[in-house]
Amino acid sequence: MQRRAQRDHRDQRDPRAKRLSRLLVCAAAVPVMLVAAGCSSDSGSGDDKDKGADKAAASKSASPSPTVQAAAYAKLPEPCKVLSEKTLEDLVPKGADSGKEGTSADTATRGSCSWSSLDNNGVKGSQFRWLNVSLLRFESDVTRGEGDKLARDHYMKQLQDAQTSDGAKSVKTEPLTGTGDEAANVRYDLKKKEGTFKQNTVVARVENVVVTVDYNGAGLAGDKTPDADDLAKAAQKAAKEAVAAVTEANGARAGGTSSSSPSASKGTSGSSSDDSSDDSSTGASKRPSKTGSKS
Structure with missing residues (x-):
């Protein structure tokens, strides 16, 4: 149990x-x-x-990577060869062969040449002339913009500098036609101890290149002051030739703008892509003294 x-x-x-x-x-x-x-x-x-x-x-x-349209012109002509022998003989009769090229770290983006002429007539006085041509080319840059726009900014700055030159009297600005994409002549009087200098600064832009022509004249040692209108016409003639030399150097039609600007994107920043408001960064040569070697 x-x-x-x-x-x-x-x-x-x-x-x-x-x-x-x-x-x-x-x-x-x-x-x-x-x-x-x-x-x-x-x-x-x-x-x-x-x-x-x-x-x-x-x-x-x-x-896509940032792109910008390539600049139309890729090179510059030799600055001392942009003007014809005939033009030099008219503007600087005693110094047509005296062209002096300015120093440049990059001749593909900037260059200049100057001539001076002194027609010495002894006690009857002398006629002085001074001529300078400056060329500045801007590259397109992805961070700063297209070359022609950078060139236009510099073009406007050059005009402003000419209009506000120290000691300038009776300043007058005249727009010009038939000289690149845009151009103007700034003329004024500059009184020096040697006499009254008649100054002309022609600034022209063709695509991404800015051409600046400085031309002045004076009657020294009692000689008469040169005619301002004659000097202005001569300066404008020189500017037109310099612009034509730029277009021809790039295979474009003389006297006009490029008929076919390259559309390929480009992101380079050469020395002429330098700051257009600062000569040291744009690669621009500072405009020489308006009275050449005379002061």
Whole structure:
């Protein structure tokens, strides 16, 4: 009887023990499942990040690089050869062969040449003439803009400088036609101890090149002052020839602008892409003294 009672007691305990065992097994399995799910979730998150980075990199590589239209003119003529022999004989009759080229660190972007003439008539007085031609070419630059726009900024600055020259009297600015894309002549009187100098500064822009012609004359030692209109016409003639020399040097039609400006993008920044408001950074030669060697 006692054995039977013990058997019955065990039979009553076994179902509870079996249920408890199953619960413990299930409870132990839950952390494993959670860990597995967590790993699976982390793995998916990392894949998404990688995919996002790949998409961002692909989008960045697909974005076009900044571009700017290339400048029309790529070179300059020799500054001492931009004027014809006939023009030099008319403007500086005693110094047509005296052309002196200015120093330049980059002759492809800037250059200048000057001539002086003194017709000495002894006690009857002398006639002095001085002529200077400066050329400045601007490259297109992705950070600063197109060459012709940079040239126009410098063109306006040159005109302003001429109009505000120290000691200038009776300043007059005249727009010119038929000389590049735009041009103007600034004329004024400049009184010096030697006499009254008649000054002309012609500034012209053709595409991405600025041409500046300085021409002055004076009657010295009592000689008469030269006619201002004659000097102005002579300066304008020289400017027109210099502009034509620039276009011809670049294979364009003389006296006009380039008929076909290159449209290819260009991101160079040569020395003439220098700052158009600062001569040291634009590569521009500072305009020489308006009275040449006479002061």
